[in-house]
Amino acid sequence: MRLNVLFCRYVARDSAIHRMDPRIKISCMMAFIVLAFVASGFLGMAMLVLAITLAIILAKLKPSELLGALAPLLVLLAFPLVFNILFITEGDVLFNIGFLTFTNIGISRALYMTLRLLILFTAGSLLTLTTTNIELCDAVASMLKPFTRFGVPAYEIALMVSIALRFVPLLAKTYERIYKSLLARGANLGRGGPIARIKALVPVLTALFASAFRQSEELGIAMESRCYNGAARTHYRIMSTSRRDYIAIASMLALTLSLIILRGIGL
């Protein structure tokens, strides 16, 4: 019931990772996600884990902050774990529990897949924890600029997404408040069969939507009164690529190259 408010949150700190050009940061993160699927074998995974740990240390993030951001995503890790163990029947059978068959290949694939997803989530969280929503928005807009030619409103999309992200913790709080207030009024929340449970949630969701609409209308009016009109604007932060960005690019290239070589020699 208590949704973690650290999800998609920015942690203000002065670090090399915080100061990176957001465009390079986004590119590195995307490259890293691809690499998580390119890498195979123990050595490759170890290199990725090492690389991301180094990035976390450089970003001066506390383990609790990272965990806070990852916590809501961890549930998703259960899926590959369960599915790989359930449906892969190749390899040597290690043991059986009831109708479940545990094979060595099944278990190793499950573990690799889980690790891949964990790396992916960590990379994503690292980006949102170290980049403000406005920076993300400017970066995405700048990267999507070529598409504005085809009528894609790049900046609007980016700003929309970044503001939506900022409101996630606020909505989580609103949800908790409404849930509790109706619980205190004797609502049958979280009890009975699945249909009863869903029915009981209707008032919660009605109030939540009403609240979300009210807040978004207020925000819209506040933005408008501050002269936002989606047209040309200048920027407080100017994105510039510096030495640390080149170092990041070089490191990513080196990592990619070594992973490809590792895969090539079949390790």
Added chain:
Amino acid sequence: MNNIKNDTKYDLKNCAKEHPAVLIKDVTYSYARAKVAEDFAAPKALALDSSTTNASAKDSSSSNASSHDQALAGVSLNIQPGEFIALLGANGSGKSTLARHINALLAPTTGKVLVCGMDTAAPELLFSIRSCAGMVFQNPDSQIVAGVVADDVAFGPENLCVEHDSIIARVNEALSDVGMSEFARREPMNLSGGQKQRVCIAGIMAMQPQILVLDEPGAMLDQRGRRGIRRVMGELHAAGMTVILITHYMEEAALADRIVVLERGSVVVDGTPREVFKSVARLREPGLGLPFSVLLAEELRLRGIDIPATVRPRELRAHLLSLSKEMFNMTLRTMPDKEFKPKLLHQPRLQPKAQAKSLSQSQQQAQPSRSPQSLSAISLNQVSYYYPEQENPALNNINLEITQGSLTAIIGHSGSGKSTLMQLICGLEQPSSGKISILGSDLAIKKVCLQIHKKVAIAFQYPEHQLFAATVAGDVAFAPKNAGLPEQQVEQIVREALNKLALDYDSFAMRSPFSLSGGEKRRVALAGVLAQDAEVVIFDEPTTGLDPQTHDLVLQMISDLHESGKTVILVTHDIDDVALLAERIIVLSQGEVMLDGDPRMVFAHAQELRDVNLGVPQATQFAIKLAAESKANAEFAIKPALNHFGALANQIVLSTTELANAIVNCLGGDAK
């Protein structure tokens, strides 16, 4: 009132000097019409040619636009540069609508609004108008766009396409204007409400406006947050800024140069605070209350002390001190020689629950007197609560007994643990350790916890945000229906609950709660909590953002509830409400009970309360200051007998009535 300051910082550079800051001429506005014709959130809606708008409005005004659906019904105002205007009115009187016209967020249905000489109906002037008249809204959370303070302040200048270097300069200046420079790199989410609101003001200041419109900026803040906003407003006004403040706090309104009161979309009062507050009759105007010092002066006059009406406590104290000096000089004079009989024209409906006692007496009775047979409604035994991922406990080893039928106020700064405590009492959270019993049953037993809503009801802060049903009756009936009561009985309960909040069942029951005004929504939500008919009722900030009349109504309801024998817990920032209602006050600080006792005992610790950012009631504060100033005067003149008000230091007064009596005693005793 025309105090144009040519050499000041917020001088009207762009606007010709002959223009008033804001000129509003015969403006009417109707939401119903506007919603059909245009979506006011879209700038293009304002692009409507004003002449066609006027023409169509004239057509419809004859047929259907009665003054009832009009949010503004012919408002005219002339606001001069540098003026500080307080805009008052009941919830739903059209204040916010008027403010949005000044910011060109709305265009008038008929009439004209000129901001620094610019017509708000002209689409090409939209941005010039909005940057000239900046607007700060009530809820800081839905105004902050960016994830970092400085970036948010930069949002406006960025939209105005200000050069990069100037944006940096503007952001720094704006943040220093509101005293938030050191927070530039912080995340707004981690700031207090007052700090967030100051960031919002900085965001407007960075657009370099000449007019600042604030729509109830303090409604969601605690006393300290409001003080911060008040100071910033004062400084900006002193620097030449035109300030238009919408507020329900009469003490804030008293700071203005001019007060304008709206009622059902029309200006009903317009004058200086002194003129507006000079008569008690004004109390009957919706949306108007009386500031503390006016009330006190009134009570003193009724007791035969001739004192001019003043709107600021400091001036009133100065008057009293000079009166005491005069009395000292010619010992017997204007005071009537018979006993003063308090004969109030306007008798406040509520009197403090705590009986008048001297300080020493109340200190002896630090523990609230309790008859031995009185039952415990709530009992907490060594209760602690830890939030996950946090080292310090939200509540640390709390031991409390709350007797049945008592009215207890729980106060504390934000983060003191009071909301956690409330949630534990309602069984919404389980304590990390310790035992909680409600009316004798242990909350740790699952069966008790699941049924606890039958014994304890809670009205959260902003209960209207939790409204969900299609009709008012449906929402209020939620709890009795969950309890499985028969239809007939449910309707009776709903009727009574609505009645307790002065809402007529027949005219409100079938309406959608979302179509009501803010004050009505709050009352409906509170009725929903009363309909639960629980033994213990908890109110978390029930009066925030309400106009004075609705505020009094809610306090009266709470008082009646207590009279009817229920156990009531009131959690609030409003110390004056606490002084008026509570029999016992529990002060929480950093998860522990700091003070616990009757109001006089608690408010005797003024300094300790200030240390944890809480205050004392205005009457208490006034008495303390008057006593100190009187003492200082006497010492300065080396005439101990001049210290007429010294005795005030030895008693804690809770209300204006008590204070007036105490002052009369001080002066009268001496006069004889």
